[in-house]
Amino acid sequence: MSKGQSNLIQFINCRLVRNHQLIKDDLWIRNGKIVNPEPIFFDEQCLADSKIDCANAIIAPGYIDLQINGGYGVDFSYDTETVKEGINKVAAGLITNGVTSFCPTLVTSPSATYHKVLPQIPKTTNGASVLGVHLEGPFINTKKKGAHPETHIQDLDKGIDSLLQTYGSLDNVKIITIAPELDVTGAVAQTLTKKGIIVSLGHSMGSLSDGEKAAKNGASLITHLFNAMLPFHHRDPGLVGLLTSDAIPQDRTIYYGLIADGVHTHPAALRIAHRTHPDGLCLVTDAISALGLEEGIHHLGQLNLEVKQGKAFIAGTDTLCGSIAPLDECVRIFRKATGCSIVYAIEAATLHPAKCLNIQNTKGTLDFGSDADFIFLNDDLNVLRTWINGYCVHAKNLDVPI
Numbered sequence: 001m002s003k004g005q006s007n008l009i010q011f012i013n014c015r016l017v018r019n020h021q022l023i024k025d026d027l028w029i030r031n032g033k034i035v036n037p038e039p040i041f042f043d044e045q046c047l048a049d050s051k052i053d054c055a056n057a058i059i060a061p062g063y064i065d066l067q068i069n070g071g072y073g074v075d076f077s078y079d080t081e082t083v084k085e086g087i088n089k090v091a092a093g094l095i096t097n098g099v100t101s102f103c104p105t106l107v108t109s110p111s112a113t114y115h116k117v118l119p120q121i122p123k124t125t126n127g128a129s130v131l132g133v134h135l136e137g138p139f140i141n142t143k144k145k146g147a148h149p150e151t152h153i154q155d156l157d158k159g160i161d162s163l164l165q166t167y168g169s170l171d172n173v174k175i176i177t178i179a180p181e182l183d184v185t186g187a188v189a190q191t192l193t194k195k196g197i198i199v200s201l202g203h204s205m206g207s208l209s210d211g212e213k214a215a216k217n218g219a220s221l222i223t224h225l226f227n228a229m230l231p232f233h234h235r236d237p238g239l240v241g242l243l244t245s246d247a248i249p250q251d252r253t254i255y256y257g258l259i260a261d262g263v264h265t266h267p268a269a270l271r272i273a274h275r276t277h278p279d280g281l282c283l284v285t286d287a288i289s290a291l292g293l294e295e296g297i298h299h300l301g302q303l304n305l306e307v308k309q310g311k312a313f314i315a316g317t318d319t320l321c322g323s324i325a326p327l328d329e330c331v332r333i334f335r336k337a338t339g340c341s342i343v344y345a346i347e348a349a350t351l352h353p354a355k356c357l358n359i360q361n362t363k364g365t366l367d368f369g370s371d372a373d374f375i376f377l378n379d380d381l382n383v384l385r386t387w388i389n390g391y392c393v394h395a396k397n398l399d400v401p402i
Contacts, residue, residue, distance in 0.1 A: 008040065009390070010048035014376075017060040017346050018366050027059055029372040032389040036368040054376060057384055058342070061350040061364050062100025062373040063327045066175065066357070067134055067224065067257055067284040069105045069300060071291030077106045077301035078289075080113055083120035091127030093292055095394040097326035098383040100373035101129045101363060103174055105286075107301040108137030108148035115168040127393065129373075131357060132174025135167065136223065140203035141179040146228040147314050147321030148203065149302045156182045160191045173197055174357065177223045179204035180239075186217035193218025198357065200257075201239055203228045208241040215248050221356055222256035224286055226269055243277035255356040257284040258348075260334035261325035263311050267337035274338045282356055283330050283349040288312055288322035332381050342381065 011027040018025070028037045028048070040046060070076045072093040074086035087104060094102060106117060114135070121133055138154045139162065145153060156162050156178070167173070175198040183189055189199045201214055202223025207230075211219075222229075222239055230238035242254050258273055259265055260283055274281060285291070290298045290307045297315060298305050300322060304315035307324060314321050325333070327349055335345035347364075354364025362371050376385035386394035 007049035008035075008046070010037070010051045011054050011059060012051055014054035014057055014059045016366055017058065017343055017350075020347070021343055022058065027366065027374070029390050032372050034366055034368055034370050034372050034374075058346075058377040058379070059366065060346045060375050060377055061354075061366055061370075062128075062375055062386065062388065063098045063331070063349045064131070064353040064357075064364055065094070065099050065102040065285055065287075065327050065349075066221075066282055066353050067105050067136070068094075068102050068287045068291075069107060069136075069322055070289040071287050073289055073293055073298070075289040075299045075301065076104045076117065077109050077113060078299045080116045083117050084122050087122055087130065088125050088127065091125035091130070094128040094326075095386045095388070096383070097328045098375040098377070098386055099128045099327050100375070100386065100388050101131050103131050103134040105134040105136050108140065108145075108152050109301050110152055111166045111168075114166060118167060118169055118172050121172045127388075129388070131359070131363075133172050134175040134177070134200075135173055136177040137203065138166065139163070139176075139178045139182055140228075141181065141205045143205050144179070144203045144228045144230075146203060147300055147303060147305070147319060152302065156184075156188055159185075159187050163188065163192075170195065170197060175200050175221065177202045179206060180210040180214035180219065181206045183214065183217075186213055189214050189217035189219050193220075201242075204239060205230055206239055207236050208238055208245065209236075211239045211242045212245055212247040215242065215245075215252060215254060220252055220255060221282075222254065224259050224264070224284065225256040225273055227259065227264055243273065243280065253280055253355070255280040255282050255352065257282050257286070258334075259284060259286050259323055260330040260337065261285070261323040262333050263325075264320060264323060270334060270337045274334075274340060278344070280352070281348050282353045283327065283334055284353075285325060285327050285330060286323045287326070288324065290322075290324045291326065293324075328381065328383050335381065342379075345381065346377075 177200040199219040200221035295307045306315040350364040354360040372390035
């Protein structure tokens with residue numbers, strides 16, 4: 001199919017993830033959108049220009065990754081001279097994992113890195129689309145720095161001006177992770193929220209009270225739950241307690257990233273999060289440059305990292321520094337660990353992150369009018385096909401026509 005066509009395409013013999021269930025129905029797309037066929041039949045009195053037999057595959061919205069530091073040898077925080085090329089390389093690799101959109105993530109870095117990288121983030125790619133940048137630091141707590149270089153961690157002593165001076169611009173930014181205890185007055189969270197930027201809480205020594213105050217000031221996301229924060233304690237559950245807090249504004253859902261790579265979060269912890277607050281769960285990879293690469297030494301921002309035994313560590317230490325599992329693998333691991341339904345596992349990587357970003361009218365769903373970004377899956381949740389904007393951009397060798 002050439003890119004100049006705007007034909008009406010009908011997908012038959014498939015199961016759609018729609019209305020929180022798997023339903024036997026056809027999917028119709030035209031001009032890069034999912035469309036309702038009934039008005040077309042009655043108003044235009046036309047049938048599909050082409051039909052695609054899906055061989056009983058599941059059709060789901062494309063996966064959305066809210067936190068990914070790089071992949072395929074590319075580090076978004078380190079490769080500052082080839083930003084556009086790097087984004088495109090990762091975008092092209094992600095479609096093989098069913099990811100159709102993502103938030104490139106920059107870890108704690110020198111101010112000059114942000115000034116150089118952020119203006120170069122491309123609006124369009126040759127693969128998965130960019131939804132905006134996730135800035136994970138440098139306004140975090142040094143005691144929960146994880147793999148972030150301590151020399152570049154900063155305080156919020158100048159409020160929102162600290163961010164503007166450090167980042168240079170917030171034009172391409174969608175999410176900013178901060179430690180809530182640094183935003184003492186809550187003014188930073190309030191200002192960012194008014195700008196339409198998601199405030200995420202993480203790399204923090206914050207108490208539950210700190211988290212609740214941040215939520216009241218607009219924060220709506222937790223960065224990689226359980227990791228780089230105080231562990232749950234029965235007298236003060238910390239940021240984890242936000243999942244069951246009764247002090248969250250009624251119009252606010254607290255979302256949280258969860259790394260279900262089989263390394264960062266124990267299966268029991270995955271089950272606790274899922275059973276406690278299922279509506280807010282967003283699967284993320286937190287993937288690093290070593291995603292898709294062999295074992296050895298690679299980069300994560302200003303640090304060297306080592307991949308060994310299927311895990312990524314700060315070189316010379318036992319400190320984990322990101323995941324190397326693709327999002328489709330995280331979906332499969334999560335489903336096995338929790339025993340959740342196929343639909344829920346898919347929605348944790350599609351609908352939930354779309355709602356977190358407030359883009360659920362166009363992404364993360366197969367509803368009429370949404371973008372024609374979707375994937376074919378088998379019953380084991382392996383990716384068979386990836387479609388973006390109504391075009392097949394990745395396909396396995398199967399006897400299913402494109």
